[in-house]
Amino acid sequence: MTRHLLVGYLATSTGRDALHLGIALAREQDAHLHVVMIAPMDSAYAGIYPPAGGYGSILEEQLGAWLDEALASIPDDVPATGHVVTAESDAEGLLAAAGQLDCSMIVIGGRSGGLLRRYRLGSVATTLLHTAPIPVALAPAGYEHSGPVGRLTAMFGPRPGAVDVVGLGIQAARRRSVPLRLVSLMLLDRAEEGSGPGTGTDHEDVLASVTQYANRRLADEAAEMLDQGRATTLVASGPTVDHAMAHLEWEPDDVVIVGSSRLAARGRLFLGSTAAKMLRTVPVPVVVVPAAHTGPATAESDH
């Protein structure tokens, strides 16, 4: 079945980052890219006076030209369609388009670079990360990898949502035939509670964490992949997220999967503080998965 991926595009470096990630994710997959540009819509209450109709046509002509350039830059092996969607806000327009086009993921370039911006998500990314019912992929600033994805890293911890992260990681690694890295993220205060293992790469420790934080069935599947040499494990621990993340090395073709916070309503994203901190330090694309996203296949929860 063809998967549909939505790319939230802008004719800026942020937009090109998103487009590159969309291409990388769709490469060598049965996937169709929908490149969407949002035309900001005037509310009648904006009180624009004197009234000037027809502005929208000039705007859409420009957006269309930008969209054509973007489509022309997509490699021939990735099928793509462009859309100009009118909406009052970008996030609202992207969500509505994703629903209408039956997309399973929204790809945006929310992580702007530069010294001052390094620790900030754009407002569109922030809104999407708190409301989207489907996974949101964030491209890091300056992302240029042209795909396909070479390795997946599923980062999970004691927080709820691990089941979705591990579940999606296993599912996607199998579909893409790429290695999966299962990383148990341990902040020291929790590690000291004795509930988690110490720093190391011990399969047993990570599988125990999968059992504890996700469920036994996923742990069994993970064990099977480990036996076949298609998965590796790592425990990343430290007093802060930054320290813990320093244990990880990255390849340009990596993609990371993280979960959303316990605050999220079921089926909605809500970016937790740990995930937000991870976003700052990870140099590769990050896919944020909403709680209870993966459905009955993995939701055989043990709590």
Add this chain to the structure above:
Amino acid sequence: MSAANTVPTRHTDDRAVSAKGLARGQVGVIGAVVIGVGCIAPAYTLTAGLGPTISVVGTHVPAILLLGFLPMLLVAFGYRELNARVPDSGTSFTWATKAFNPWIGWMGGWGLIAATVIVLSNLAAVAVDFFYLLLAQILGNPALAELTDNLWINIPTTLVFIAVAAWISYRGLKSTQHIQYVLVGFQLLVLGGFAVAALVQAANGEGFDPTPISIDWFNPFSFDDFSIVAAGISLSIFLFWGWDTTLTMNEETKDPQRTSGRAATLTVLIIMAIYTLCSLAVIAWAGIGTEGLGAGNPDNQESLFAVLASPVMGPFALLMSIAIMSSSFASLQSTMISPSRTLLAMGYYRALPPTFSRISPRFRTPSVATISSAVAAGGFYTITRLLSENALWDTITALGLMICFYYGITALACVWYFRRELFTSAHNVVFKFLFPLIGGAVLLVMFFQTAVDSISPDYGSGSSIGGVGMVFVLGMGVLVLGVVLMLWTRLRHPAYFRGETLETTESTRDTAGEGLTI
């Protein structure tokens, strides 16, 4: 891109959006009235425009409001006809180009841009005045209110206000329904409170110069000098500017057949009521004497409520400052969008250097055009403030002049553009021919009369340069600057003036419009 299996295609997804990119069917009558009153921003127009109007017509403000509204109404019908047939971001510019020729079209567009730029500078200045007044009221330190008289503080603060409004527009942030309801409700409440307080006090003989209200103030035939009528109408056009937005609302209303007509009627009744009430209250309370708190005192006329709110409302004057400052700033921000879109359209049709048609890739708003509008408003304000002690007063009068100019051209453009179908139906005879013709002709006559009168150094506030009235210098200076820029553009970018980008035509032959509107 040519691979057979992966031809990229492009769609414009129509998601319940009208030709103008507006949400369809969202606004009811009440909403449309709120939008109309919000566009007029009565707290701002009254404080800025009532003083100059009283200085011209004395006690007969209600009469001149009735007279001034008529040409506005007539022209608005022509505007609505054009906006329905040829919805275009360039509005007056595009329509006058299509109907007459590129030269008149260019000047029509320039008149619209000049009017909006002038009002931007005035809105910012009024917002700044009341910002310092509000600070003084909150902190109980009257000295703070006088800061606005210091040019070294006033001009930079005004430039900051304009820059902030431009930044908000550039980011594509706009007023919401909630903000508009609060702003409009608050303005009407405070203005009503002021009027009632002043009228009650005047009736008890407690005002500064209690003046008995006379029915003659309402008599439109009480003027014996045409110059006074012309000046009064120019000013009252400024007071009603914004009202016609309700008439041009169509697809975004819940019932396109009826909503906009009802809303326009209701809006004008509300505005007439609040204007009449406030002008009666001001005159009855303060009289039109030229001393002290009198409404005829030139020192008070720049900003009547800044002077009168405190003595009339006591501690509640704080609310008046908040109402005027918030409505001025909201208008500053929303008005900023309009000239930027007209400039964008003129750049798009190559009537200005193409750089004006640039759109910000990030925010998808006009970039060069928005910055230019803000720079022009800031520049205009700085120059007028340095040239004239009564900058606010003179700019309001010059603004009335400019509105008469571009409205007049627009109304006549309506008649000429539809010239082949004027008599095809009774509707057309009235709304495409008679109304715009009369309204446009009246406004252009007012324009010429006011322009000629304003040569006198005594005109308006009495400021003058080299023996020529300030209003004339400002108004004609702006128009002459337009002519110079037009000639420069003709030399550097002749395509538009050769009719290559926007063809002069008439309604029955015009096919370009269909391609331009989505």
